[in-house]
Amino acid sequence: VTEAESFHVVPIDERAAEAARVRIDALTKPLGSLGRIEDLAIQLSAIAGRVVDRAYERKAILIGAGDHGVADDGVSAYPSEVTPQMVGAFLAGHAAINAFARAVGAQVYVADFGVRTASEPSDALIDVAVGRGTGNFARGEAAMTADQAQRALAAGRNAVTNVLARAPYDVIALGDMGIGNTTSAAAIVAACTGASAVEVTDRGTGVDDARLARKRDVVGRGIAGLRDASWETIACAVGGFEIVGLAGAILAIAERRLPIVLDGYIVAAAALLAQRIAPASIDFCIASHRSRERGHAVALQELGLKPLFDLDLRLGEASGAALALPLVEAATRMISEMLTFAEAGVSGEAETAPS
Amino acid sequence: VTEAESFHVVPIDERAAEAARVRIDALTKPLGSLGRIEDLAIQLSAIAGRVVDRAYERKAILIGAGDHGVADDGVSAYPSEVTPQMVGAFLAGHAAINAFARAVGAQVYVADFGVRTASEPSDALIDVAVGRGTGNFARGEAAMTADQAQRALAAGRNAVTNVLARAPYDVIALGDMGIGNTTSAAAIVAACTGASAVEVTDRGTGVDDARLARKRDVVGRGIAGLRDASWETIACAVGGFEIVGLAGAILAIAERRLPIVLDGYIVAAAALLAQRIAPASIDFCIASHRSRERGHAVALQELGLKPLFDLDLRLGEASGAALALPLVEAATRMISEMLTFAEAGVSGEAETAPS
Numbered sequence: 001v002t003e004a005e006s007f008h009v010v011p012i013d014e015r016a017a018e019a020a021r022v023r024i025d026a027l028t029k030p031l032g033s034l035g036r037i038e039d040l041a042i043q044l045s046a047i048a049g050r051v052v053d054r055a056y057e058r059k060a061i062l063i064g065a066g067d068h069g070v071a072d073d074g075v076s077a078y079p080s081e082v083t084p085q086m087v088g089a090f091l092a093g094h095a096a097i098n099a100f101a102r103a104v105g106a107q108v109y110v111a112d113f114g115v116r117t118a119s120e121p122s123d124a125l126i127d128v129a130v131g132r133g134t135g136n137f138a139r140g141e142a143a144m145t146a147d148q149a150q151r152a153l154a155a156g157r158n159a160v161t162n163v164l165a166r167a168p169y170d171v172i173a174l175g176d177m178g179i180g181n182t183t184s185a186a187a188i189v190a191a192c193t194g195a196s197a198v199e200v201t202d203r204g205t206g207v208d209d210a211r212l213a214r215k216r217d218v219v220g221r222g223i224a225g226l227r228d229a230s231w232e233t234i235a236c237a238v239g240g241f242e243i244v245g246l247a248g249a250i251l252a253i254a255e256r257r258l259p260i261v262l263d264g265y266i267v268a269a270a271a272l273l274a275q276r277i278a279p280a281s282i283d284f285c286i287a288s289h290r291s292r293e294r295g296h297a298v299a300l301q302e303l304g305l306k307p308l309f310d311l312d313l314r315l316g317e318a319s320g321a322a323l324a325l326p327l328v329e330a331a332t333r334m335i336s337e338m339l340t341f342a343e344a345g346v347s348g349e350a351e352t353a354p355s
Numbered sequence: 356v357t358e359a360e361s362f363h364v365v366p367i368d369e370r371a372a373e374a375a376r377v378r379i380d381a382l383t384k385p386l387g388s389l390g391r392i393e394d395l396a397i398q399l400s401a402i403a404g405r406v407v408d409r410a411y412e413r414k415a416i417l418i419g420a421g422d423h424g425v426a427d428d429g430v431s432a433y434p435s436e437v438t439p440q441m442v443g444a445f446l447a448g449h450a451a452i453n454a455f456a457r458a459v460g461a462q463v464y465v466a467d468f469g470v471r472t473a474s475e476p477s478d479a480l481i482d483v484a485v486g487r488g489t490g491n492f493a494r495g496e497a498a499m500t501a502d503q504a505q506r507a508l509a510a511g512r513n514a515v516t517n518v519l520a521r522a523p524y525d526v527i528a529l530g531d532m533g534i535g536n537t538t539s540a541a542a543i544v545a546a547c548t549g550a551s552a553v554e555v556t557d558r559g560t561g562v563d564d565a566r567l568a569r570k571r572d573v574v575g576r577g578i579a580g581l582r583d584a585s586w587e588t589i590a591c592a593v594g595g596f597e598i599v600g601l602a603g604a605i606l607a608i609a610e611r612r613l614p615i616v617l618d619g620y621i622v623a624a625a626a627l628l629a630q631r632i633a634p635a636s637i638d639f640c641i642a643s644h645r646s647r648e649r650g651h652a653v654a655l656q657e658l659g660l661k662p663l664f665d666l667d668l669r670l671g672e673a674s675g676a677a678l679a680l681p682l683v684e685a686a687t688r689m690i691s692e693m694l695t696f697a698e699a700g701v702s703g704e705a706e707t708a709p710s
Binding site: 027028329 | 383390391433434437459460663668670678694
């Protein structure tokens with residue numbers, strides 16, 4: 001049994017979704033007037049396997065970090081040394097995601113799935129590295145071995161186990177850090193969706209036209225022969241230790257029937273790998289935002305997910321996912337704390353308010 | 356000096372905006388990668404008159420409530436008695452806005468600007484009523500007198516003074532409650548923008564086709580002769596004690612140089628009145644969401660505001676505005692808590708990262 005085969009994702013509970021719909025329709029508000037917050041409460045109930053009856057206040061953010069051989073080919077505006085520097089910033093608490101996490105009351109954890117330079121031990125650091133940077137697929141190297149791909153999936157599960165051992169979190173937001181990883185993600189998205197290199201490759205951290213052209217060329221060469229390939233073949237070819245690790249995290253959280261809030265492009269690529277392993281895992285996922293990175297919409301369409309908002313973000317680090325956590329909490333408080341028309345003694349109307 | 360003339364709104368500070376932009380561009384993230392959160396931090400700095408240097412954690416939600424004579428003409432799916440019932444629900448803490456307020460860490464206050472039935476005293480209730488329901492403009496009555504319109508503006512300022520006496524809030528979100536008020540708001544939006552009754556009238560709480568047709572007819576008759584009218588003429592004709600009160604609240608918050616988070620259609624109509632009194636007040640406003648109510652986009656365009664998200668909401672009660680409060684806090688934490696590349700010792704790139 002491979003690691004991929006060891007994940008047991010049970011489908012979400014459609015009966016709980018139906019029961020949630022009935023309760024929401026009886027609450028003191030016009031029918032359907034809370035739109036996507038209602039949809040969210042229904043999905044969260046289907047995930048939990050029962051109508052949600054409490055506030056999801058305990059929020060974790062898990063950032064998967066890894067380095068990419070392809071970063072040596074000038075596909076990013078930043079050098080690989082920025083990956084461990086930013087991991088250090090996350091652990092010290094002064095990066096964007098830390099500011100956002102404080103704004104939404106979430107705890108930040110970093111899983112090192114394969115950064116070139118290991119970080120100093122820290123309470124929020126989960127060291128599950130399966131290598132020290134991937135091979136450079138722009139030079140014809142494999143990103144990783146099949147054994148590493150399987151171990152990266154297992155590392156994702158281990159990271160989730162570690163996070164949930166700290167506190168019984170209600171929801172986990174996933175994000176990424178890895179210089180060069182929009183190139184790896186683009187190749188994965190192209191391989192999983194059939195889209196062209198041009199359709200999935202964008203400026204990432206903000207490369208200029210020349211680097212964008214080079215990046216497209218690298219992605220185009222990377223995906224040669226990957227159409228209809230297995231998740232493992234794709235992972236081995238174009239990598240991303242943190243992308244495969246995040247796929248494992250998605251599967252592991254789904255296995256535990258908890259909601260997963262996806263960040264942007266990199267995490268969407270991870271979700272596409274998870275989808276190939278266990279399609280039911282995607283029903284546990286909530287797409288937070290639509291990134292400015294053009295391939296993100298392609299990935300979301302393949303996943304069948306509609307983002308909650310579009311704030312023109314393109315940072316990663318789970319920054320968009322963090323901002324969706326209050327919406328998740330609001331949905332759970334709506335369904336568990338609001339009274340029905342009958343309970344509140346508010347006059348409804350026969351044609352719109354249920355008895 | 357009328358109440359309207361007594362508001363002194365100083366323009367936002369463009370130099371503070373420029374200084375905020377410089378700081379944001381030096382933070383440890385790719386240039387511009389936090390999109391609209393960066394824009395928000397810049398606006399908040401311009402409002403404060405200096406680069407924001409702390410988290411906006413103290414959040415108030417102020418719901419303006421009032422009743423509408425026009426509700427007697429079958430323009431809503433609910434009877435007027437629901438207005439005080441919902442005010443009671445807000446004060447008891449079991450309505451949608453209370454659930455959302457708890458999710459985002461905000462305090463809820465209700466200003467009674469003119470509900471037909473006065474509510475029992477409560478700590479969160481601010482009684483500034485200038486009447487007990489407006490006249491029915493569908494029957495040719497004036498919604499209110501000129502004196503009431505001026506007093507409703509003053510009531511808005513009094514409500515804001517009351518809220519800010521409770522705690523030094525960093526930001527105030529405005530919302531509404533009033534059966535029949537989408538009809539009044541539609542008439543105000545049409546009068547202020549030149550749009551037709553059809554363009555601004557929608558289903559509100561969820562009326563059927565027959566009621567929608569009647570509502571359009573009522574709005575069409577209400578706006579006759581109001582093109583290019585003054586704010587006072589519009590207010591007197593098609594009313595809304597809570598809409599005029601909310602306009603006064605917008606002016607009063609802008610006067611104090613604090614950010615105002617607007618909810619949906621009703622509050623946008625209030626902002627259009629405030630815009631006619633002091634155009635600079637709109638620069639202090641943040642549009643939270645785009646409502647499903649079709650006229651909301653018309654109003655936002657006239658205000659020159661772009662909403663942060665669209666979650667298909669159409670409830671009112673400040674529900675959308677509440678959900679934007681974590682974005683405001685995130686923006687202030689970004690600009691005040693993140694380190695710059697230089698401070699953090701993270702490698703930038705000459706072409707994108709400032710020295």
